[in-house]
Amino acid sequence: MKPNWELKNCCNHEQVVFLVTVAVCTVLILALWRTLLLTPFKLVTVFLHEASHAVACKLTCGHVEGIQVHADEGGTTQTRGGIYCFILPAGYLGSSFWGMILILASTKLLTARIAAACFIAALFIVLFVAKNWTLRGLCIGFIIFLGIIWILQETTKVRILRYVILFIGVMNSLFSVYDIYDDLISRRVHSSDAEKFAQECPCPCSGVGWGVICISFQGFDIICVSMRSCVPGCCHLVLTQTQSHFHQTQNQKFHL
Template identity: 60%
Template sequence: MRETMMLRSLMAVGDVSVNVKAGSMADWELRNCCDRQQIAFVATVGVYIFVILALWRTPLLTPFKLITVYLHEVSHALAAKLTCGKVEGIEVNLNEGGVTHTRGGWMCCILPAGYMGSAFWGMVLIVMSPNSITVRIAAGVLIASLIITFFLARNWTLRWLCLAFILFLVLVWVIQEVTKVKLLRYTVLFIGTMNCMFAVYDIYDDLIQRRVHTSDAEKFAELYPLCPCNGVGWGVIWGIFSFLCLCAAVYLGLIILD
């Protein structure tokens, strides 16, 4: 009798493990599209892209463009730390430029990390925005990173930016908790979309429209002349990566809402 019960228990455990495995494999597949929430998600991203492109050269987007520059520079800093380098400071300027002062590390990883990292963080923020728990985690991590960066900042523009966005995100969070309106979700989604778009547009602006020779792509081409691409070529590759991050983020967001 005991052996029969143990056999049944093992069979039940086996069934559960098979079901979990099958379910996890299906998690990456978009089976049902598109319900009202999914349509709203895609429509919101589309509206954000239109608004960002339409208002790109206006002062209205300046705070959000500066926060994307901040994430661009933070990506340089993280790449330096991960390749055993040292971060000596980060700057973000009102002209939408930024500098990360590093020493050591692998430049082959540090230089591409700005554009590619900005697109990656944008993808992460977009993917985390549809869920009420993950969007709070995303906002909390962003606030924590701004607090840390405040002490690493080399200029007051970045320090004021950190303080302003900490207060802004906290205010949006509090309003959401009080009114139950999903303001935090739409804010995080906008910042994520802005990061993906900024990487693509900035590469076009620096390397194709104006050809800025101090850009990360031009520096990368100078340091590694044996590679077949020039600065524009590397910029196009990084721009394609940024666009694919945006597409992947929308697809994963649809799966989460499925």
């Protein structure tokens, strides 16, 4: 079955509910943006930003000496080697990319479980690389938090794992765009990854460019969710063909 690029028959009830939930999360985050309630989630977003630098460093054969996340919502990643022009933009793009992945993962319980498990594993690994107690405390706190949410999901009627993963994903998506605005457009930060990247690879209108790239990740989310109506049909077609082939094979065996 061909992908539904024209987005016909969009959207069914489940898709509308999901998109409304994303909108509610967005409004809630913007309303609580400057409150202490969102601080842990902002710090997790900073963690994913710095972790993306670390991943880019490893992918370019560099060495990660340490990661720090500060209480003022700042962070640093100490690296040695690797490709600098690849490592620098990885923070902005990585944060938005992980937000996109978490939003898509929240559409199904199985993928939400996988995302939560991977997130817990990443926090556990970074716990041993962290260079300050803010990041260590953040890792321990969110490991416990996600563990409790998972236990509630499996043992009680409080089934909110998908919504927690979705909320973290939306938070990452919004924070990445805000981070670019804060670093490049409003210029409240004197030294940033984007400024260092501009020194290495000069480019006009870099702030707008990074913002468009990050927003495009979120547009991809919406398109994927809107196209999801064609996925069950494909799965049903594959399953039907597999079962038909299985029955034909069994009939041939019986004839022999």
